[in-house]
Amino acid sequence: MASNTLNESKQLATWYFTFAFILFGAQLLFGLVAATQFVMPGFLFEILDFSVARTLHINALVVWMVFAMFGSVYWLLPDETGINTIGIKMGKLLYWVFVAAIAVVVLVYIFVQVGPADQTTIWFIMEGREYIEAPRWADIGIVVVALGFVANLFLTGMKGKQTGIVTVLMADMIAFAGLYLAGMFFTDNISVDQYWWWWVIHLWVEATWEVFVGAIAAYGLITMIGAHRKVVEMWLWIEVAMLFGSGILGMGHHYFWIGTPEYWWEIGALFSALEPIPLVAMFVHVLYDWGKTQGAEEEAGNPASVINNKPAFTWFVLNAFGNFLGAGIWGFFHTLPQVNLYTHGTQFTSAHGHLAFFGAYATILIGMMYIAVQGKNNIKVLKNTKSSIWAVSMIAGGVMGMTVALTIAGYVQVLVSRAQMGATWAGYFDGQEGMWFAQGMDWRLIMGLVTFLGFALLAKDLLTTGKNPVHER
Numbered sequence: 001m002a003s004n005t006l007n008e009s010k011q012l013a014t015w016y017f018t019f020a021f022i023l024f025g026a027q028l029l030f031g032l033v034a035a036t037q038f039v040m041p042g043f044l045f046e047i048l049d050f051s052v053a054r055t056l057h058i059n060a061l062v063v064w065m066v067f068a069m070f071g072s073v074y075w076l077l078p079d080e081t082g083i084n085t086i087g088i089k090m091g092k093l094l095y096w097v098f099v100a101a102i103a104v105v106v107l108v109y110i111f112v113q114v115g116p117a118d119q120t121t122i123w124f125i126m127e128g129r130e131y132i133e134a135p136r137w138a139d140i141g142i143v144v145v146a147l148g149f150v151a152n153l154f155l156t157g158m159k160g161k162q163t164g165i166v167t168v169l170m171a172d173m174i175a176f177a178g179l180y181l182a183g184m185f186f187t188d189n190i191s192v193d194q195y196w197w198w199w200v201i202h203l204w205v206e207a208t209w210e211v212f213v214g215a216i217a218a219y220g221l222i223t224m225i226g227a228h229r230k231v232v233e234m235w236l237w238i239e240v241a242m243l244f245g246s247g248i249l250g251m252g253h254h255y256f257w258i259g260t261p262e263y264w265w266e267i268g269a270l271f272s273a274l275e276p277i278p279l280v281a282m283f284v285h286v287l288y289d290w291g292k293t294q295g296a297e298e299e300a301g302n303p304a305s306v307i308n309n310k311p312a313f314t315w316f317v318l319n320a321f322g323n324f325l326g327a328g329i330w331g332f333f334h335t336l337p338q339v340n341l342y343t344h345g346t347q348f349t350s351a352h353g354h355l356a357f358f359g360a361y362a363t364i365l366i367g368m369m370y371i372a373v374q375g376k377n378n379i380k381v382l383k384n385t386k387s388s389i390w391a392v393s394m395i396a397g398g399v400m401g402m403t404v405a406l407t408i409a410g411y412v413q414v415l416v417s418r419a420q421m422g423a424t425w426a427g428y429f430d431g432q433e434g435m436w437f438a439q440g441m442d443w444r445l446i447m448g449l450v451t452f453l454g455f456a457l458l459a460k461d462l463l464t465t466g467k468n469p470v471h472e473r
């Protein structure tokens with residue numbers, strides 16, 4: 001019954017979330033294949049080699065997050081602007097174009113895998129830029145879909161109420177879509193190619209995606225705990241200024257050793273070292289508003305009504321912690337050139353990559369999925385269930401476990417391969433043969449399995465919420 005009355009924009013959002021969730025599952029499965037290959041190198045040899053499993057793992061990661069981000073915007077637009085989303089028919093059509101393009105890309109990755117080093121491969125198989133390997137025909141399709149999405153957001157935002165959240169999202173999403181273009185052209189100089197590639201990867205995750213998270217956190221706080229818009233949006237503007245202020249030039253921390261001029265050492269060191277500050281602000285923002293709202297409700301004598309979606313709120317709080325830990329702490333660790341000289345490209349990088357992507361993005365996007373499930377099923381207060389609690393504990397515990405295992409493995413590489421053996425070919429292998437490194441890889445696989453079981457529980461919980469009688473309607 002409820003889904004019939006669901007606003008069309010919100011309905012489209014649930015489609016986006018559904019496909020995102022499926023890709024999230026695929027991401028984890030291919031991660032498990034890649035992790036197994038570290039432990040048993042012959043696993044699926046010449047059927048699904050490590051390079052292919054890895055490509056699938058990280059591309060699925062990026063794409064599911066983009067789907068869930070589009071979904072989040074379509075979800076909150078009618079609430080924020082007070083009007084129906086404009087261009088929703090085109091939005092729905094573009095959704096199917098997007099899904100079809102991604103499905104074809106994945107099938108080609110799995111069944112064709114590689115091609116000769118020429119233009120046909122770039123156009124039809126893959127471009128070979130980590131995280132955004134999609135072939136050029138799909139790139140163009142993605143640009144069209146993104147433009148349609150941005151158009152809907154702008155048309156709706158300009159006609160409806162312009163809250164701070166919508167204004168920030170409008171500016172942010174146009175930058176987000178525009179940056180994708182930097183990863184689409186080919187140059188035969190690897191330094192030039194990497195230089196531009198980072199415009200997509202770094203400026204996405206450390207500038208535009210973080211700003212997106214700020215806006216979503218603001219929306220979530222207003223929706224779930226009734227935080228005051230004025231306070232929340234004041235924080236949002238401060239965070240946006242600090243995120244862009246440090247994140248844009250912080251890109252220098254990827255220009256230390258790729259053939260770019262040496263002045264990037266100083267620029268990268270200074271600005272990227274400032275990047276954790278807005279992350280602290282975002283952390284404080286969530287906890288402060290939570291405490292403040294609760295205090296005000298308690299004074300008014302109704303403490304029970306504070307949080308109307310417990311699982312979503314749990315994931316949002318986890319986001320504040322995870323963003324700070326994964327991006328702020330694990331990122332800061334290796335961001336100075338003096339340290340990065342030793343840690344660059346080790347498992348330490350992978351430890352940071354996992355905790356940051358999970359902490360900063362997976363958490364809040366899962367939170368938005370819970371908000372959507374609540375809205376779709378017309379639930380007044382969504383409570384935690386056994387499976388929602390086990391899911392969040394196993395996923396967060398699993399990812400944290402993988403991070404610790406990878407950090408230890410990275411430490412061995414830094415000490416043995418880099419410090420002791422001077423980054424030589426022999427040192428590379430000596431580092432990987434150490435007992436602590438090997439055990440790190442075993443533990444990553446074990447903790448990956450824990451994460452996957454948590455994911456299965458999360459799927460179960462999200463799918464059964466509509467029928468579960470514990471929630472207040």
Ligand code: HEM
Pocket residue numbers: 130205206253254272273275276326327328330331332334335336340343344345346349352353354356357360361
């Ligand atoms: C949510 C935000 C962030 C995400 C999702 C993220 C993710 C990643 C990923 C996946 C990589 C590996 C890229 C590759 O494959 O080469 C990476 C590298 C790196 N990140 Fe982050 N990061 C974030 C924020 C930060 C912050 C705030 C800092 C510093 C304060 C930082 C410092 C670095 C550095 C220095 C590298 C290069 C590592 C190397 O030399 O091997 N990151 N990041």
Ligand code: HEM
Pocket residue numbers: 028029031032033034035038054057058061349350351353354357358362399444445447448449451452
């Ligand atoms: C079932 C759980 C998972 C397993 C077993 C797993 C395993 C792996 C493996 C084996 C790699 C390749 C590492 C290498 O090249 O040395 C990888 C890379 C990566 N994974 Fe996962 N992963 C899992 C979950 C996740 C999650 C939840 C996220 C983020 C939300 C994530 C983000 C990444 C990223 C960003 C990279 C690239 C790291 C880099 O280039 O430094 N993975 N993963």
Ligand SMILES: [Fe+2]
Pocket residue numbers: 202206250251253254
């Ligand atoms: Fe970066």
